Amino acid sequence: MSVNLTCKLSDRLLDSNQGSSQRQLAISVSANASVDGNNAPLNLCLVLDHSGSMGGQPLDTVKRAARDLVDRMHLQDRISVIGFDHKAHVVVENQLVDRTESIKEKIQSLKASGGTCIDDGIKLGLQETSKGKDGTVSQLFVLTDGENEHGDNERCLQFSRLATEYNMTLHSLGFGDSWNQDVLERIADAGGGAMAYIASPAAASEEFQKLLKRVQAIGLTNAHLVLQLAPYVRLAELKPIAQVSPDTIELPYQTEGNAIIVRLGDLMTDVERVVLFNLYISPASYIAENPASSTIPILTAQVRYDIPSLAQINSLSDPVTITAELVQDFTPQLDSQVQNHLLALAKYRQTQLAEQKLQQGDRAGAATMLQSAAKTALQMGDYNASTILQNNATRLQTGTALSESERKKTRIASKTVLQTPPNP
Incomplete structure (x- = not known):
């Protein structure tokens, strides 16, 4: 039993003339099925x-x-x-x-x-x-x-x-x-x-x-992402880390020395956990010290985990190093998969804002945010969630209060993808 670990930047190209650039990093983690196909009881x-x-x-x-x-x-x-x-x-x-x-x-x-x-x-x-x-x-x-x-x-x-x-x-x-x-x-x-x-x-x-x-489907437990940020790279200060699959949640983190530690918990063999990191990178500062370099190191990622079927704890995956390419004539090349993950997080946060406005008695503001969340869900191919969110926005616009059932459906729609998005 081992770990599948993949990392993707929202855009692998960086403008070498920029003092600071923002990038999102999506890290996908799952358990690799055991040879005999049996997980722990x-x-x-x-x-x-x-x-x-x-x-x-x-x-x-x-x-x-x-x-x-x-x-x-x-x-x-x-x-x-x-x-x-x-x-x-x-x-x-x-x-x-x-x-x-x-x-x-x-x-x-x-x-x-x-x-x-x-x-x-x-x-x-x-x-x-x-x-x-x-x-x-x-x-x-x-x-x-x-x-x-x-x-x-x-x-x-x-x-x-x-x-x-x-x-x-x-x-x-x-x-x-x-x-x-x-x-x-x-x-x-x-x-x-x-x-x-x-x-x-x-x-x-x-x-x-x-x-x-x-x-x-759980193969590994007690999993933690262990990240070593390179110089000239830092986490965003506000809500820098969030899981977007299989459920959306803002994730806390701890530091151990220079490492950033994020607890993931259980790893499944059939569903990936996808975590988004909001990063700020300083290409110009890096180039000033490394003028001949065409790439900039971003971070190194590993997963620490337990294998219950073998009674092993604190196993460590091979490290994966992420770099970005430095270019003079920068043209954005956005990664479609990362963009879809960002939409999932936007849907969650827009719905949260809608619920906050509803608690404050601002039905019009809540309806506007639910409409935004519905459009975001539609963009990512989550059609069922889009329908739920738009219907509730419409009810608020007509002056009708949301029932408890509708509020709960809204919360579930915000946290999960109710329909698998099409391949990008």
Whole structure:
């Protein structure tokens, strides 16, 4: 098992006469499938809300989706289930998926009652998941249909960050329309996972299966990008790093000596993680010291990662060096793939601005930003997202408030590509 690492500048040409030039660098990272095609076993914990509001069809649907999930897991995988209302309890202790009927019976025993305390569910989920984490890919699916009325949202985020420190990934699933998308997005972002929206009971099984397929494709875990910037190259000061695939999120970074460290988390064999870096480069200063050079070094990139199937930690990929070409007669030569990644980030940020304006009561401003986001989505070939964003902009322009469902669809459309763009 190894890493696929590719790097592309938004434009490989630099005007040698410029004092400073801005470039975006897209780094794509994925796991290279193992020779035998087998990844490490999955260690999955389902953290399920069974508060009073889940009563009837919602809980019945979730239990059915969870049971179907168990049937799709492998015998060497591990499963645990946590139920929570205003407190959490273990429904299925961490164990191998070799007694499926017993596991499914325990899931079926869940009854709806009480309030909602998401953080207690996450805390107990981490404890149960930790029992089976050696040599496995540890993942938590946290599902809720409501506000964290009996809990503390900041505590949820603390537990989500703690999960990543112990090489566990946390995904959030919002069921229905009464959950808080701000909270569940922050939980998923902090936990290194994805946020899913289950708009109706009929969609529960599909969303569970999509997440299961994603985590079953994980080959490497605890991945970090390690970058060494060359002299005359610096990161932009404001929001310099963002992931744009498979989900869009502003990424924090740390420094270790002269290195910039960015945590990526899990690496999948079938989907790349794509990270954008906003760089400022000083060609004229470099040429002043290297007048005979026709290229300028930009950075060296490596990936540090764990291989759970081999119980190896802190493996390091071969370094990849990025350079740009210095030219006197500069004509832009934009890279179409990087431009598409930039559109994905623009769509996300435009939608964020729209939501901020909506919170401030500025419907006209929100509609304008949603229209911009819709046009951006159309440019990148994300037609489904474009339709959602434009329809919501139109509703605001006609004086109609957005429903909770429409707000949630907007958030999902901002973070993911709902339709695969055509090849450039």
